[in-house]
Amino acid sequence: MSAWKASRGDRLLQGAGLGVLVIALAMLTLLLVDVVRDGAHRLTWTFLVSYPSRHPALAGVWPALTGTLWLLVLTAALALPLGVGAALYLEEYARQGRWSHVIEVNIANLAGVPSIIYGLLGLGLFVRALQMDRSLLAGASTLALLVLPMIILTTREALRAVPSSVREASLALGATRWQTIWHQVLPQAMPGILTGLILSLSRAIGETAPLVTIGALTYVPFAPDSVWSPFTALPIQIFNWVSRPQQDFQANAAAAIVVLMVVLVTMNGLAIWLRDRARRRRTT
């Protein structure tokens, strides 16, 4: 193939890639503009701190917002140690063999299982068998199960990216295996682990199906005050308002979507700042 043809192919591929990127960004922007335009007039402080109501003008997202924040914190607290621990065991301690291969395939499979399956698991295990009822803890445990495979997979990738020379040098200097992992491997893998956590929690925050399956309430006239409280979350509140015929409730749903996105962006921003700080600490 001549050089001219090759360079034309390059330009074509570059142009096609740019076109696809522009289309994707334009659609996303259009969606965001549409949602903000519909809900902007409802975005007031009163909307944030009010309780749901039959009257759209009086309805607010306070129970859903606090429920979402509770869920986020509890899910991260449950899933992070379990996920990182499991990944550490699989990557640093487990022998590579038939069983570890089977476990790997199953974890990859669980990462792709529809979220409603986790809802059914949560309903059977947490709500019924462990009698947690429709509490925040049952919801957070279900969401933790949902994001666990993703955290394990991303943590394993982050651990694999740490050069083996770091481990060998640490062990050669007399450190134990655990000291090597705690002081050398984990700090180096932390940015990757935090990235996985951000992505996983971003998925968890937008999930409606598992929470509806375990029986999270759609009308909650109080804010949750403990892990045993009944709860609702922003996606459920949005689903509830969207399914109503009145136009004013549609505006409320659009405003709640904006609130959910702000929570998500704030959380991601915080996690990215933490990740960059961890990265800077390692390089200085």
Place this chain on the structure above:
Amino acid sequence: VGYRTIFAVGMLLFLGTFALNVVSHWLRERYRRMAG
């Protein structure tokens, strides 16, 4: 019966995704071997 039915449907959905994942894993391994 109604309550248990949702678990039966859920299991069907799970088995469907599991089968697809196993096929994708098999395909990936096969192409990796061919590329290697």
